[in-house]
Amino acid sequence: MAEHIFVGTSAGYGFVVTYQNVFKPMLFDKLKDAGSEPMNLILIIPLIGGIMLLFKLSRKNNWVARYPLSFMVGVGSGMGITNVIKSDVISQVHAIIFKNPMWISGDIWTSLFNILYVVAVLTSLLYFFFSAEHKGAIGKTARIGIWFLMISFGAAFGFTVMARISLLISRVQFLLEDFLGISL
Amino acid sequence: MKKIFSIVAMILLLGVSAFAEAEKSTKLLETSRFPVLIGLILFAFVIIYYIQKAKSGQHIFIRRIAGLNAIDDALGRATEMGKPVLYVPGIGGISELQTLASISILGHIAKKTASYETDLYVPLRDPMVYSTATEVVRESYLGAGRPDAFRENMVEFLTSDQFGYVAGVDGYMVRENPAANFYLGSFWAESLILAETGNSVGSIQIAGTANPSQLPFFIASCDYTLIGEELYAAGAYLSTDPKSKGSLKGQDMGKLAVMIVIIVFALLNVVRNATGMESLSNMLNWLDKFFAMKG
Numbered sequence: 001m002a003e004h005i006f007v008g009t010s011a012g013y014g015f016v017v018t019y020q021n022v023f024k025p026m027l028f029d030k031l032k033d034a035g036s037e038p039m040n041l042i043l044i045i046p047l048i049g050g051i052m053l054l055f056k057l058s059r060k061n062n063w064v065a066r067y068p069l070s071f072m073v074g075v076g077s078g079m080g081i082t083n084v085i086k087s088d089v090i091s092q093v094h095a096i097i098f099k100n101p102m103w104i105s106g107d108i109w110t111s112l113f114n115i116l117y118v119v120a121v122l123t124s125l126l127y128f129f130f131s132a133e134h135k136g137a138i139g140k141t142a143r144i145g146i147w148f149l150m151i152s153f154g155a156a157f158g159f160t161v162m163a164r165i166s167l168l169i170s171r172v173q174f175l176l177e178d179f180l181g182i183s184l
Numbered sequence: 185m186k187k188i189f190s191i192v193a194m195i196l197l198l199g200v201s202a203f204a205e206a207e208k209s210t211k212l213l214e215t216s217r218f219p220v221l222i223g224l225i226l227f228a229f230v231i232i233y234y235i236q237k238a239k240s241g242q243h244i245f246i247r248r249i250a251g252l253n254a255i256d257d258a259l260g261r262a263t264e265m266g267k268p269v270l271y272v273p274g275i276g277g278i279s280e281l282q283t284l285a286s287i288s289i290l291g292h293i294a295k296k297t298a299s300y301e302t303d304l305y306v307p308l309r310d311p312m313v314y315s316t317a318t319e320v321v322r323e324s325y326l327g328a329g330r331p332d333a334f335r336e337n338m339v340e341f342l343t344s345d346q347f348g349y350v351a352g353v354d355g356y357m358v359r360e361n362p363a364a365n366f367y368l369g370s371f372w373a374e375s376l377i378l379a380e381t382g383n384s385v386g387s388i389q390i391a392g393t394a395n396p397s398q399l400p401f402f403i404a405s406c407d408y409t410l411i412g413e414e415l416y417a418a419g420a421y422l423s424t425d426p427k428s429k430g431s432l433k434g435q436d437m438g439k440l441a442v443m444i445v446i447i448v449f450a451l452l453n454v455v456r457n458a459t460g461m462e463s464l465s466n467m468l469n470w471l472d473k474f475f476a477m478k479g
Contacts, residue, residue, distance in 0.1 A: 003355035010348025056315040076279045085223045094475045096446055103454040118450055125443055128413045130246050131436040157400035
């Protein structure tokens with residue numbers, strides 16, 4: 001019962017929030033001639049796109065929804081692709097080669113750490129190479145890569161658990177000390 | 185005709201975006217972003233080459249992902265136990281690549297549940313994903329020769345609210361005790377809540393996401409996890425679409441190129457630091473400046 005109330009309420013609440021925060025201020029209000037701000041007629045284009053999307057619910061005419069959908073997917077990918085290439089490829093490769101050189105004269109520990117860094121990147125990348133079977137040398141190297149990945153996941157898991165425990169401690173302290181007045 | 189229309193539309197869109205950008209930044213071409221342009225052209229060329237190769241009917245080898253065997257085992261277990269299969273395609277929208285890969289895997293799973301006569305339940309958070317998933321599941325049941333076994337309520341929209349959705353899915357798990365749970369797609373804070381509930385009711389669980397922050401939770405609480413790009417690869421492996429296979433192969437070649445670049449230039453950097461060769465130093469300094477983009 002509680003679950004159904006929660007699911008139903010959140011669905012209804014979501015609709016109201018979308019109307020109040022998106023449709024009203026960004027579309028309906030701007031399509032009105034408010035005196036100080038003239039009507040923004042260009043918004044009729046996304047309005048038509050939005051209405052076309054609703055055709056997805058019609059079994060007979062659902063092809064109409066493909067046009068705005070393909071536009072959304074295309075624009076989203078186009079806008080995102082430059083950032084992906086910059087942040088996920090070029091900046092990472094640049095940092096590995098130039099920011100963390102494998103040999104720094106007189107600093108053996110940093111050099112060793114940077115060598116480990118390069119090995120971890122290469123072996124992990126090889127794990128995600130799908131054009132060759134993970135057998136023989138490739139398999140063994142990819143296995144090292146998965147070890148690096150698991151160590152990083154373990155660290156991330158521990159870090160998140162630690163952060164959540166800190167939040168819990170802070171709330172318990174608030175309840176006991178500030179709310180109930182019990183000094184610890 | 186379609187091709188000409190697409191090219192004209194693309195040129196128009198590019199022109200409009202270039203002028204919009206120029207209006208904003210008073211620059212028609214952002215020269216500091218040349219490395220991105222070079223990378224984009226190279227990657228696009230390689231991917232298009234392999235897509236064309238796949239389209240021409242040439243065999244594109246993709247190794248079988250171990251997670252796919254785990255999917256088949258989980259479905260077999262659900263069939264033997266006579267319990268339903270729960271498939272959660274993440275909480276991302278339809279424009280997310282992870283959701284698209286997940287929908288592709290859903291098609292494969294729905295085909296199997298149709299042939300094994302196992303109950304399938306797909307709760308959804310996004311209305312667009314809902315309509316797409318309904319079509320995919322219906323087509324899979326049709327493809328498996330069991331259109332009669334398909335029911336509209338197999339695929340259900342719950343709510344757009346993140347935790348309202350989680351409450352709905354968790355409630356289903358506790359009531360129906362599904363034998364196999366699949367969490368494949370885009371996940372955020374709900375990942376551990378879902379996986380822990382599934383674990384507590386004794387379901388076999390297969391997860392997969394490309395959100396690095398959620399992977400540790402899935403790895404800790406699920407029986408098998410598709411890590412990052414394995415999710416896309418699994419989708420492409422199961423897909424019969426040459427575009428998926430070709431683009432995966434193209435991306436692999438991109439990774440190979442990146443690995444070679446790292447090895448060569450990291451070693452050249454070592455030689456430069458150890459010997460101090462002037463010509464090498466000048467070349468590496470120029471590359472360092474060229475690829476160090478700001479903003």
